[in-house]
Amino acid sequence: MALIPSDPIDDGRSLPLIAEVNMSSDSSSAAAAFVRATVVQASTVFYDTPATLDKAERLLAEAASHGSQLVVFPEAFVGGYPRGSDFGVTIGNRTAKGKEEFRKYHASAIDVPGPEVDQLAAMAGKYKVYLVMGVIERDGYTLYCTVLFFDPQGRFLGKHRKVMPTALERVIWGFGDGSTIPVFDTPIGKIGAAICWENRMPLLRTAMYAKGVEIYCAPTADARDIWQASMTHIALEGGCFVLSANQFCRRKDYPPPPEYVFAGTDDDLNPDSVICAGGSVIISPSGNVLAGPNYDGEALISADLDLGEIVRAKFDFDVVGHYSRPEVLSLIVKDHPSNPVTFASTSGKPEGPYK
Numbered sequence: 001m002a003l004i005p006s007d008p009i010d011d012g013r014s015l016p017l018i019a020e021v022n023m024s025s026d027s028s029s030a031a032a033a034f035v036r037a038t039v040v041q042a043s044t045v046f047y048d049t050p051a052t053l054d055k056a057e058r059l060l061a062e063a064a065s066h067g068s069q070l071v072v073f074p075e076a077f078v079g080g081y082p083r084g085s086d087f088g089v090t091i092g093n094r095t096a097k098g099k100e101e102f103r104k105y106h107a108s109a110i111d112v113p114g115p116e117v118d119q120l121a122a123m124a125g126k127y128k129v130y131l132v133m134g135v136i137e138r139d140g141y142t143l144y145c146t147v148l149f150f151d152p153q154g155r156f157l158g159k160h161r162k163v164m165p166t167a168l169e170r171v172i173w174g175f176g177d178g179s180t181i182p183v184f185d186t187p188i189g190k191i192g193a194a195i196c197w198e199n200r201m202p203l204l205r206t207a208m209y210a211k212g213v214e215i216y217c218a219p220t221a222d223a224r225d226i227w228q229a230s231m232t233h234i235a236l237e238g239g240c241f242v243l244s245a246n247q248f249c250r251r252k253d254y255p256p257p258p259e260y261v262f263a264g265t266d267d268d269l270n271p272d273s274v275i276c277a278g279g280s281v282i283i284s285p286s287g288n289v290l291a292g293p294n295y296d297g298e299a300l301i302s303a304d305l306d307l308g309e310i311v312r313a314k315f316d317f318d319v320v321g322h323y324s325r326p327e328v329l330s331l332i333v334k335d336h337p338s339n340p341v342t343f344a345s346t347s348g349k350p351e352g353p354y355k
Helices: 048-066 098-108 113-128 196-200 202-210 227-238 308-316
Strands: 002-005 020-021 034-041 068-074 132-140 142-150 156-161 183-186 189-193 215-217 241-244 248-250 276-278 280-283 291-293 299-306
Touching: 020 142, 020 189, 034 048, 048 068, 048 196, 068 248, 068 280, 098 132, 113 132, 113 142, 113 156, 113 308, 132 189, 142 189, 196 202, 196 227, 202 227, 215 227, 227 241, 227 280, 227 291, 280 299, 299 308
Parallel strands: 020 299, 034 068, 068 132, 189 215, 215 241
Antiparallel strands: 002 020, 034 299, 132 142, 142 156, 183 189, 241 280, 248 276, 280 291
């Protein structure tokens, strides 16, 4: 491993940014056999989407300067992960303060498509990278935890909506459906994503394996040590590279109280208290950790992916190939949009409720 220090992030905190790169390839190797990938570990500028997008571009530029071809950002990077928030919800009651908190959170989300998507696409084109970005998507008055995909030509490829929000996330986010579980076939490999705890859903993973995912992106908000076991298992199970990106946040990265309160814990926190400790990691199809996990602060965590490892891993275990038993076990994926209302005049194309 080579540790490559970079300039601090210029956001008033001057935290070091580190690129951790597995320099296993040499210049004589076929260029197509290796892909340099980076997972970004950094915090949202909460309630300030324009500032978050500016920060994303600085991070993207830094990753590109190290030769990264694929850059993965954390869950809910644009729009924010509302850690510690309860939105004033108890069984049978919602408070006026909680409703106002949701209004502000809704205002920080982005429309897909929309101007912020265009801005992200332009960034991907400017820095010539594949970009996988966690966002909070606003579709009318419902929010979704979403991952957006872009190519180096500055094109928006598509999106994945989290199919099952976890616990209280279900109060503030809608549910994705089978129409947004894409795997994109690109010159650097087949790229897909699952978000946080939906990575623990075996049938969702199986659907992605059946689509041939080779570079499996796992934006998350889970900083626990046990998360690493899930990431290693998926790499081995799917015979794919796993790239998990998480935010690293301190209390001061969120607005101060009373504007933003961590329910039940704010009195025990100071501005430098770590709220989310990161743990971003890159794992090979054989289960080897190529870079990370990092719990030290904001960072760029990078590795060179030897795509030949995918074939070598599949020789041992191909979960939807020679190691499957379709006459015994099979899966049906309903991959059409699930719309609450369909109008006969537009039934030939999928329409959301606010289109």
